[in-house]
Amino acid sequence: MRSSRPTVLDVARLAGVGASTVSRCLRGGPHLRPEVQERILRAIAELGYEPNEVARSLRGGRTNTIGVVFPHIANTFFSLCIQQIEQEATRRGWTVMLLSHQESVAQQSKQLAVLRRSRVDGVILTPAPGSDPEQVRKELHGMPVVALDRPLWTGVDHVMLRNREAAEMATQHLLGHGYGEIACATASPEIYSFVERIAGYRAAMARAGLGDELILAEDYTRLRAAAGEALRRRPTLRAIISLSNMATFAVVQAIRDVKHEGEREVAMIGFDDVDFATLVEPAITVVRQPTEAFGHEAVALLVQRLTEEAATPLQQRLLAAELVVRASCGCAYRD
Amino acid sequence: MRSSRPTVLDVARLAGVGASTVSRCLRGGPHLRPEVQERILRAIAELGYEPNEVARSLRGGRTNTIGVVFPHIANTFFSLCIQQIEQEATRRGWTVMLLSHQESVAQQSKQLAVLRRSRVDGVILTPAPGSDPEQVRKELHGMPVVALDRPLWTGVDHVMLRNREAAEMATQHLLGHGYGEIACATASPEIYSFVERIAGYRAAMARAGLGDELILAEDYTRLRAAAGEALRRRPTLRAIISLSNMATFAVVQAIRDVKHEGEREVAMIGFDDVDFATLVEPAITVVRQPTEAFGHEAVALLVQRLTEEAATPLQQRLLAAELVVRASCGCAYRD
């Protein structure tokens, strides 16, 4: 079927030149006689020659590929990041190998092994919770890495959210509306970004001289139940902030659950600008993460490190979140 | 930094054997003397040897990689498919190169060129609207391909939704509720799946002896406006079906827009089981696409074709959609 494709040698023969001359012509080498270049280009066109990147990679020791390992692919936060990464990588002429670890350290190890054997030039990684940084460092085996959304170890580039500030901002906003009791809901509280956001929430509450109430669960089904329970247990609880898109979903459901049992207004601020934020009533005020910047910066940083001559200083991109004020926080403003 | 990694030769030398023996040992070759195998494994462990997949690919002419080209990555339908594809590919020991064409034929051409030069073994493709099948066939240059969600040409494997049946089912359901005037909303009506779904909707309306009303637009902002306009223009219009997750979003907004202007109940059935379906009031009845099956089947089909001995007959997987009945269609049932 696919009769083996033409090689530089075929082109060289047809053009009546040596293989290395063809190679130079392709790579835009220094000075070729115009006439020769002409012949080569004609031969390339005639044969439909296209360079074999695999051979190039073997020869050059570089694959022009970056490995991307995320916890999940369909989660809106990550899928938006991936979208940006793919676009930015394509724009710069790089190729993306996409893998996921499902929050499992074991699966992460396997995926890093795949990347090692594939000899990708660099990695963008959102490490699984419980990762041992030293272990990951070994598993990377010298491949440059950019940590995205969660830290790896000081010594590698990071692209992260200002998590504490983000959660503080949301909490402050609710406090500004006069809410005294504010709960904070998340699943998987061991995940770094949630740890940080919890800290931010607590800091804001403490500064206001108020106690905190955490609503935690192992997964999002349970989080919905736990949030409902918390609301029923504390009738004076009138405000909740959630720490992720999934948690926002669960909290909205919980508030609705409780509402169905009797009138009860509960203010909330969500995390991530999920699409349903403007659809529910009232529209949800959310902390928006700059997903485009996450993807763009991660690729930019990694490519810079991969193409740099001299060692670039360590880069820590700390991205600011933005409060998108709608109605659920108690603001009069309506989308 | 990364002092060049050990090769088979290093392992061979350390184990005091030939390179091919190491290779055989790795590939689970036939009969090795246990003692030799022992020595090799020890050497591998000691050196931390890992096979270079690039060299393997060059030598073997196969990359163990599948190229995946989708219109978008962050659209929930596609991101769910991608998730499945990645998982299924990983499970089977394949690797995924992810690319997007943004519904642009030109961009699609570029991405297929990337796949050709990368020598991926096969491709999963959702072609951009306006693709010339013959052109795509040439651009694939003999690489096996599975068309996902949209057709390529008879002669390649397909994984598609039973689009007509899906839209008919939704329309029928609305008709069953007694709605006579039912509109059908979608952006980009030139995209294959939407063409088919429109046909299904029309067939159901025609069978009921009713006229159809299409609400079309170039993008989803305009679709929201167009749907609102349609509702205002025809006060007797009380039901709408939408043909995609994005259209569902736009229609929900439009209905809400109109509702705000005065009491008006509009029934609807959405497409794709978007997360906001259960959050809005009333919960949205939707046509659910089996995204797991899309991803799973696409990989299964492609891998089968890539590893087959004899030519497998053409496969056309036509997946059935499922009507997830909630409340927005007029059913009493509440989630």
Add this chain to the structure above:
DNA sequence: TTGTAAGCGTTATCAG
């Protein structure tokens, strides 16, 4: 059973 050698398609090096 095991080792030797050729070659996958490129490109860097080094003569001409």
Add this chain to the structure above:
DNA sequence: CTGATAACGCTTACAA
């Protein structure tokens, strides 16, 4: 300015 040649790391004949 251009052409032969030698790797890159692996596997598959073919010998031994």
